[in-house]
Each structure stands twice: as structure tokens, then as C-alpha cells.
Amino acid sequence: MSALIGKHILLGITGGIATYKTAFLIRLFIKAGAQVKCIMTPEAEEFVTPLTLSTLSKNPVVSSFTDTEKNWNNHVKLAEWADFMLIAPATANTLSKMIIGKSDNLLMTTYLSANCPVYIAPAMDLEMYQHDTTKTNLSQLTNSGHIIIEPESGELASGLEGKVRMAEPENIVEFISQHLLKQMPLFNKKVLITAGPTYEPIDPVRFIGNHSSGKMGYEMAKTALNLGAKVILISGPTHLTLTHPNLELIKISTAQEMFDNAMTFYDNVDIAIASAAVSDYKPKTFHNQKVKTTEDTFRIDLVKNPDILKTFGQQKKHQFLVGFALETNDEVENAKQKLEKKNLDFIVLNSLQDKGAGFKNDTNKISIITKDDIKRFDVKPKSEVAKDIFNEILNTRFNNKADA
Ligand code: PMT
Numbered sequence: 497m498s499a500l501i502g503k504h505i506l507l508g509i510t511g512g513i514a515t516y517k518t519a520f521l522i523r524l525f526i527k528a529g530a531q532v533k534c535i536m537t538p539e540a541e542e543f544v545t546p547l548t549l550s551t552l553s554k555n556p557v558v559s560s561f562t563d564t565e566k567n568w569n570n571h572v573k574l575a576e577w578a579d580f581m582l583i584a585p586a587t588a589n590t591l592s593k594m595i596i597g598k599s600d601n602l603l604m605t606t607y608l609s610a611n612c613p614v615y616i617a618p619a620m621d622l623e624m625y626q627h628d629t630t631k632t633n634l635s636q637l638t639n640s641g642h643i644i645i646e647p648e649s650g651e652l653a654s655g656l657e658g659k660v661r662m663a664e665p666e667n668i669v670e671f672i673s674q675h676l677l678k679q680m681p682l683f684n685k686k687v688l689i690t691a692g693p694t695y696e697p698i699d700p701v702r703f704i705g706n707h708s709s710g711k712m713g714y715e716m717a718k719t720a721l722n723l724g725a726k727v728i729l730i731s732g733p734t735h736l737t738l739t740h741p742n743l744e745l746i747k748i749s750t751a752q753e754m755f756d757n758a759m760t761f762y763d764n765v766d767i768a769i770a771s772a773a774v775s776d777y778k779p780k781t782f783h784n785q786k787v788k789t790t791e792d793t794f795r796i797d798l799v800k801n802p803d804i805l806k807t808f809g810q811q812k813k814h815q816f817l818v819g820f821a822l823e824t825n826d827e828v829e830n831a832k833q834k835l836e837k838k839n840l841d842f843i844v845l846n847s848l849q850d851k852g853a854g855f856k857n858d859t860n861k862i863s864i865i866t867k868d869d870i871k872r873f874d875v876k877p878k879s880e881v882a883k884d885i886f887n888e889i890l891n892t893r894f895n896n897k898a899d900a
Contacts, residue, residue, distance in 0.1 A: 497579055497678070497811075498673070498721070498740060498741045498742050499674075499676035499680065499724065499832075500528040500529055500530040500669070500672070500674075500676070501528065501529035501740075502530070502531075502571070503529075503530040503531070503561060503649075503676075504530070504531050504577050504578050504579045504604070505525055505530050505531065505532045505533070505578065505579065505580060505581075505582060505717045506532075506533055506535065506574060506575070506577065506578035506580070506581040506582070506604045506606065506610070506612075507521070507522065507525075507532055507533070507534045507535070507581075507582050507584065508534075508581060508582065508583040508584075508586075508590075508606070508607060509534055509535070509536045509537070509544075509549070509584065509588045509603075509812060510536075510537045510539065510540055510583065510585055510586060510589070510590045510603070510622065511537055511538075511539025511541075511542055511587065511662050511787040512543070512585045512587050512619050512662075513543065513619075513653040514585035514619035514661065514662035514771050515540050515543035515544050515585060516543060516544055516667075517550055517584075517585070517662060517664070518534070518544065518549065518585075518663055519544060519548055519549065520665040520798075520805075521584060521665040521668060521669070522534070522549060522552040522553050522668060523552055524656065524665050524669045525669060526553070526554070527553070530671070531555070532553040532555065532558075533553065533555045533556075533574060533578075534546075534549045534550070534555070534556055534557040534558075534578065535551055535556060535559065535574065535602055535603045535606055536558075536559040536603070537559065537590070537601050537603050538559055538560070538601065539558055539587075540559070542648070546559065549709040558574075558602055558854050559601075559602060559603075560601075560602060561602055562606075563763070565694050565711040567643060569602055571602055571609050572583070573603040573604050573607045574608075574609075574873050575609035575610035575611070575612070575850045576609075576612060576663075577604050578612045579612060580612045580613045580614065580676075581606075581607065581610050581612055581613070581614045581615070581670075582614075582615040582616075582668070582672070583607070583614065583615070583616065583617070584616075584617035584619075584645075584668060584878045585617060585618070585619035585662040586616045586617060586618045586619065586865040587618075587619070587620055587641070587826060588618075588624045588625070588627075588629075588630050588633075589621045590603070590604075590628065591616070591618065591633045591634065591637065591652075592629065592633055593844075594607060594616075594633075594637060594642075595633050595636055595637070600867075603803060606616070610863075611738070611802060613641075613643065614641075614642050614643070615642070615644075615645055615671075615672055615675075616634075616637060616642055616643070616644050616645065617633065617645040617661070617662050617663050617666075617668055618644065618647055618662070619660065619661060619662035620631075620660055621652060621653075621654050621656065621658075621660065622654070622656045622657075622658035623662050624660075625658070625660040627649070627799040628872075631835075633754045637881055638871075642677060643661050643831060645667075645668055645671050645672075646659075646663065646666070647659055647661055647662060647663060647789070648661050648663050648664060649661070655775070659855075660683075664774060674785070675837060679722050679726025680723055680725075681723050681893075681894060681900075682720060682723040682724045682725035682767075682888065682890075683723065683724040684724075684767040685724075685725045685726070685767065686725065686726045686727075686728065686761075686764060686765040686766050686767075687717075687720040687725045687726070687727050687728070687765060687766065687767045687768075687769070688727075688728045688730070688758065688761050688762060688765040688767070688768040688769070689713050689716050689720070689727065689728070689729050689730070689768075689769045689771060690713065690718050690730050690731075690770045690771060690772035690774070690804060691708075691710045691712070691713020691714055691717070691729060691730070691731045691732065691734070691771050691772050692708050692710035692731045692733060692734040692736075692770070692772055692773070693705050693707070693708040693714060693732045693734070693772070693773050693775075694732045694748075694750055694751040694753075694754055694773075694774050694775045694801075695707045695712075695732065695733055695735060695747065695749050695750060695773065695775075696750055696751065696775045696777070696778035696779060696801070697749075697779070697782055698731075698779050698782070698783065698787065699783035699784070699785065699786050699787045700783075700784070700785070700786060701786050702786075702787070704774070704775055704777070704778065704779065706773045706775065706855075707773075707856055708732065708734075708772070708773035708855055708856075709734055709735075709736070709855065709856045710731055710732065710734030710736045710769050711736065711772040711856070711857075711858065711878050712745030712820075712860060712878050712881070712882070713731065713769075713772065714729070714731070714734075714736050714738055715878040715879045715881070715882040715883040716769055716771060716885060716886070717729045717738060717743065718738065718879070718882070719879070719882040719883055719885075719886050719900050720767075720886065721740050721742055721743060722900070723792070723886060723900055724742075725742065725767075726742045726743075727740075727742060727743050727744070727747045728743075728744045728746065728761050728765065729743060729744070729746070730746045730748060730754055730758055730772075731745060731746070731747050731748070731772075732749065732754065732772055732773075732774075733747075733749055737744065740758050740805065742792060748826045750775075750778065750801075751774045751778065751801035751802065751804070751851060752801065752802065753774050754772060754774060754804060755801075755802040755804050755807070758804050758808075759807065760858075760872055760877070762811065763811075763813075763868060765815060766814070766815065766816065767815065767816045767818070767889060767893075768808050768815050768816075768817050768818070769819075769820075770777060770804060770805040770808065770819050770820060771817070771819040771820045771844075772804075773822065773855075774801065774804060775801055776800065776801060776803075777798035777799065777801060778798065778799060778801050778885075779797070779798060779799075780796075780797040780798060780799045781797065785790050795839045802825060803838075805817075805819045805838045805840075806837065806838045808838070809840060810839065810841030812839055816889060816892075817838075817839065817840050817841050817842065818840060818841060818842055818843070818885065818889065818892045819834060819835070819838055819843045819844070820842045820843065820844045820845075820846065820848075821834050821843050821844070821846070822846055822848065822855075823845060823846075823847050823848070824847065824848045824849065825849075826847065827845055827847045827849070828863070828865065828870065830889075831843050831845040831863075831865050832865060832879060835865060835866070835867070836867075841866070841892065842864050842865060842866045842888065842892070843864075843865050844862050844863075844864055844865075844885060845863045845864075845865055846860055847861075847864050850875070851875070852875040853875065857878075858877055858878060859875050859876060859877055859878060860875070860881045861873065861875040861876075862881055862884070862885075863872065864884070864885070866892075882900070883899070883900040884900075886900035887899060887900050
């Protein structure tokens with residue numbers, strides 16, 4: 497159902513016995529994280545009350561050109577609001593109006609104003625469905641880009657049996673979710689992201705850490721999910737959290753744990769992005785008891801942690817590999833060295849010299865550096881920065897112009 501999260505669904509409801517099922521349909525859409533606005537034909541109101549549907553959809557339900565105060569129900573605005581329109585149930589009468597563009601009710605004027613995809617879930621009696629006119633209308637609507645959700649078999653209100661019952665609400669929701677998912681640029685792709693800091697323990701109380709909040713990595717995970725990917729987010733300690741059906745969130749603490757988890761997934765991912773601020777070193781010895789502060793000086797011997805990104809680069813086969821470089825000086829030169837040394841497809845440079853860039857902020861200022869090119873971006877919210885990064889990935893690897 498993930499493809500429906502945040503989607504604006506305009507539900508056009510026409511009059512037939514299947515109209516009662518729209519109450520269930522709305523509940524399922526809302527449960528899947530979508531927003532729903534309903535337009536009913538006057539005939540549909542004979543089967544289900546607008547009050548039922550407005551209560552379930554948490555939005556006013558409209559059916560006429562003006563409301564009770566004679567204010568215009570703006571069909572153009574409704575159409576603009578929608579990510580897609582679903583006409584369910586769609587009667588033979590409404591199908592034929594869609595063919596000739598007959599705008600004699602609010603649903604039809606809104607349909608004619610809509611530029612979004614339109615799904616149609618027909619429902620009618622057997623003979624009507626089998627009539628040549630209906631068949632021609634449905635194939636014409638299919639040819640002009642409408643998406644038909646096939647009716648299902650069962651007993652009809654007339655007492656006849658046939659494959660003309662409106663698809664069950666859960667099947668409609670599943671059909672649309674799958675259809676939307678398949679169109680997403682990262683459908684069927686796996687993305688691995690490292691995020692946040694690592695904590696390298698000195699004793700049970702103290703650790704070596706850094707200022708990373710995880711925001712940059714989490715925003716990239718959200719963007720990848722919105723593009724239809726399955727995401728594995730390996731996160732160091734942060735107050736952030738994220739849930740999504742296509743997300744596997746693994747919370748770790750040390751660089752070694754981040755490395756161990758990352759390597760179990762790396763072979764099977766399509767894209768790997770290392771945005772974590774991984775501690776390069778860890779204390780050689782872990783003190784089991786809290787270290788006493790009796791001495792004036794305290795020495796900690798450090799040993800190197802595994803370099804996760806470098807290992808990704810060494811084991812790279814099909815993966816598209818993106819690293820980050822957090823620099824304070826000689827930024828481009830340092831970033832280019834990391835690009836080369838870690839065998840990356842590109843590196844995202846952020847510099848602590850730039851206002852609004854780097855740790856903790858809700859914003860970042862990045863440059864995307866490849867072997868032969870540097871693209872510099874303005875300071876932006878990290879959510880927008882994440883989109884810039886994925887647009888670059890889509891354009892270079894997947895030759896996809898879709899915007900993240
Ligand atoms: O988390 P936020 O508060 O939102 O801040 C975001 C950020 C500043 C942490 C992020 O934008 C960022 O720059 N992350 C990388 C920080 C870093 O450690 O940079 P580096 O230049 O030291 O490391 C180079 C690359 O190697 C990085 O992709 C890093 O994840 C990776 N690395 C480094 C060391 C190591 N042992 N393993 C690694 O994978």
C-alpha cells in the first residue's frame with residue numbers, strides 16, 4: 497500500500513448498488529495514508545448518504561454545481577488537487593458520458609477538467625456490460641489512457657450471475673497501489689543508506705562520537721521510499737525514526753556494527769549511499785569499569801575502524817555508489833581524492849565553511865562531484881538536497897528524467 501501514502505484521491509461515485517462499497521473503499525484509502533475527496537452524482541446519493549462518505553473521508557462531499565449557500569463548487573480546483581481520479585462504481589451511463597464529454601453534473605465537469613490519471617471501476621448489470629456500446633466505450637477509454645479495473649464475478653442485484661460486480665474495495669486499492677508502484681522510478685530497486693554518527697565506547701559511560709544528527713541520511717531514505725525503492729537504512733544513534741512498509745531500519749551504535757550490517761546487504765542492493773559520519777578510529781581498549789579521574793592526563797590509544805565506503809568501492813559490481821565528504825579546507829581536492837580512492841560514482845561534498853551546511857542543520861549546501869564535473873547547489877532544506885542527489889542518480893544510472 498506504500499504507493500498511496502500522501503496521495504490525493506478524487507473519488508467519483510456514480511449511482512448503482514455497488515455504491516455502498518465506496519464507504520469501505522474510502523476507509524482503505526485513508527488507512528493506506530491517502531487523502532480522499534468525493535464527488536457523487538445525484539443518483540449516487542440515492543444509494544449512500546454524503547454524510548456517511550464525508551465522515552469517512554474527513555472531507556466535504558460535493559454533488560452539485562453549488563453548495564447550500566449557492567457558492568460555486570469549483571470543479572477545476574478539485575481536479576487540480578487530485579494526484580489521480582477513481583470513478584467507482586462507474587455505470588454504463590457515466591462511461592458513455594465520458595466518451596462524448598457530456599458535462600451535465602459536477603462529477604463530469606471535474607472529470608473533463610482533470611489532467612491526472614483516471615482509474616475506472618465499472619459496475620452494471622450483465623447485459624449492459626456485454627452490450628457492444630459498453631464494450632466499445634471501455635476499449636475507447638482504455639485507448640485514450642484510462643485504466644480499467646476489471647469487474648469481478650458474483651451474484652448481481654438483478655439475481656443474475658456474471659463478471660460485472662465492481663471489484664472489491666481491497667482489490668481496487670491493491671490494483672492501484674501496484675499500478676502506481678510499477679511506475680515509480682525506483683520500483684524493484686534496493687537502496688542501502690548509512691546515516692548518523694557512530695559511538696565508539698571508552699568505558700560504560702563515555703564514548704567518542706560526533707555531531708551528526710542523521711537528518712541528511714533519513715531525508716534520503718524518505719526520498720528513496722517515495723520513488724518506490726526498498727530501503728535499508730543503517731543508522732547510528734539519533735533521536736530520529738522512520739517507519740514505512742518498504743523500509744528496514746537497523747539501529748547500530750559502533751562503526752564495526754555499521755560495517756557488519758552494511759556488508760550483509762551490500763551484494764544485493766542497486767544503490768548504496770554512505771552519509772554516516774563514521775568514526776575513523778575507536779579506543780584500542782574498552783574499560784569495563786568507569787575510568788577514574790585521579791590522573792591529570794588520560795591517554796587513549798586508538799585503532800582504525802573498518803572503512804565501510806572503501807570496502808563498498810572495492811567490492812563494487814553492479815551497485816551505484818555514492819559517498820559524502822565533510823570537509824573544512826581544500827574541499828574539492830579532498831573530495832576528489834575520496835571519489836577516486838573509494839571507487840565512487842559520485843561524491844557529495846558539504847563543507848563546514850558554508851553557512852547552513854553539514855551537521856544538525858535542517859539545511860545543507862552541497863556539490864556533486866564526478867570525475868569530470870562539479871555541480872554546485874544552493875543552501876536548501878535537507879529534504880530538497882536529498883531530491884537533488886536522487887535526481888542525479890536517476891539521470892546518470894537509470895537514465896530517468898523523473899523528478900524525485
Ligand atoms: O547527520 P546530519 O546532522 O544531517 O549531518 C549530515 C552529515 C554532515 C553527517 C553528512 O552530510 C556527511 O557529510 N556525511 C559524511 C561525514 C563523513 O564522515 O565524511 P568523511 O569525509 O569523513 O568520510 C567520507 C565518506 O566515507 C563518507 O561517505 C563516510 O560515510 C564514509 N566512511 C568514512 C569512514 C569510515 N570508517 N567508513 C565510511 O564509510
